[in-house]
Amino acid sequence: MASSSSLLSPVVGYKGSLSDQIQETLALTRRLFIQLRRRPSTLIAGILQPLIWLILFGALFTNAPDIFLPGGMEYGRFLGAGVIVFTAFSGALNAGLPVMFDREFGFLNRLLVAPLCSRNSIVFASIIYITALSLLQSLAIMATAFVLGYGWPGLTGLLIVLVTLLLLVFAVTALSLGLAFALPGHIELIAVIFVANLPLLFASTALAPISYMPAWLGWLAAINPLTFAIEPIRAAYAGPLDLHLVLLHAPYGDVSGYGCLSVLIGLTIGLFLMIRPLLNRKLA
């Protein structure tokens, strides 16, 4: 032990800077995209499935009477918003799976022994990844809907579509990441995803307006977060959108466009606050 003691002196001034945090977050995000590139089947399925829905379901009611939907809206046009939202929702619900696999295979330990500035970077990377994926899928659906003659929301409309989707994706991603840390394994997580998926779709206004539903289902649809994302997007498709207008005639009262967005904002914040202690504990 003849060498100097300088090696032992603490690494002074080691503080995480913003650029360090960006570096680690981007690196984690890049990993998720590399995985996606090498295993593109989920992405392909994720784009094909909603397109099939759109085409098949859209065709199903083509010959329904004109008065079928409020304002005589074409069913395909009505459905487009539902499919966009549902696709973003299912994608975000899967956000927790890669994290769960990292927990199970011990890769998370590799991240946890590294001097990350903030372990939130692990969460941010998932959010960036899922958001980008959802937006990509949504754009594919919107393009297809346009080609099928179901219209295009216009520029301000597009903005509202994006904001709405982002809010929904954030909220659901938070939920899924929370589940990924709370549940014991990927089997349980997949079970929850499987069980949550379709009922949430059917108990929303994605496929039919509330006025067609029995009272109990109408209530469910009126408190289903998906509905609050579907209605602004559907309205954006219907024409120039005024968010002050009532978009949802719920059993408990009328909800405006701003009302819908507020619910989504509240939900996102609420979910992030809820999973925070969990993430802090698991990633401490």
Added chain:
Amino acid sequence: MLVIELKDLDKSYGAVKALKGLSLKVPKGSIFGLLGPNGAGKTTTLRILCTLLAPDTGEVSVAGFNALTDPRSVRQSLGYVAQEVAIDKILTGRELLELQGDLYHLRFEEKEGRIEELISKLEMEEWIDRRCGTYSGGMRRRLDLASGLLHQPQLLVLDEPTVGLDIESRSTIWQLLRELNDKGTTVLLSSHYLEEVEALSNQLAIIDAGKVIAQGSPEDLKRQLGGDRVTLKVREFSDKNESEAVRDLLKNLDGVRQVVINNAQGFSLNLVVDDENVLPHLREKLDRANFKVFALSHSRPSLDDVYLQATGRTLLDAELDVASKRDVKLESKKAMR
């Protein structure tokens, strides 16, 4: 000067007490071996000092930082090569190193330079751009070692670094560890292989059942133990009576400290003697009592003898004892974060 100081660590997994007041001091610049049988608590100890696990009680200081209050500084100071290599099968080795470099916030040029350096030092050129899923155990180990070394930590912690590896990978790794140590890196490695600890470390601690039972340099430990070892057989397959007779004959001989009959080894006799000068007297005495010498071997005390002395069993026996009892799957499930 100490790089690691662990004081009175306790750690339980439910009803299993993995550590029972474990204390350890690792001097700077050493290659420190943590020797103990399966289940002794080696992995638990290393996970605690790498900040992956919090002890129930006790103090953990690494590189001058308190691991419990300042874990990030500890993480920055050390490289950890885990026992179970967790690798992303879809990434290539190079991509994994890139990721690792970013997690340690290396600047771009430094990162690329280090990666190239380690690829050539660990002879990974040929396969580093293939996906990790195709790697053999030895390749994974080397990759993992490279990722632990990327940020040039002053302390490298390795959990059973060469278990299950081919001889070539093993000697590459040993060679690298010695080189690193020559350049000032402190190396802490755990192993249940005597040979590995003997070959590499200049300081060691023997741990058993969650406690350190001996600590020092290998030479010191053997010297403290004192005496040379003699194994003796008077016949290929002896019996109890005969061996007892031989024992009674030899136990009072000058220079013989201890005679034990090893039932498991065909009633051979294990003796502790002062030094090799006792051997001629031994033979003479046997000869005079008309015993033949079928086999007689003489050796300096080994680390296994140190373990034997402290626990009453050999490392191998301890190893066999636990190996069947552990449910590794369940443990890794429980250890999940």
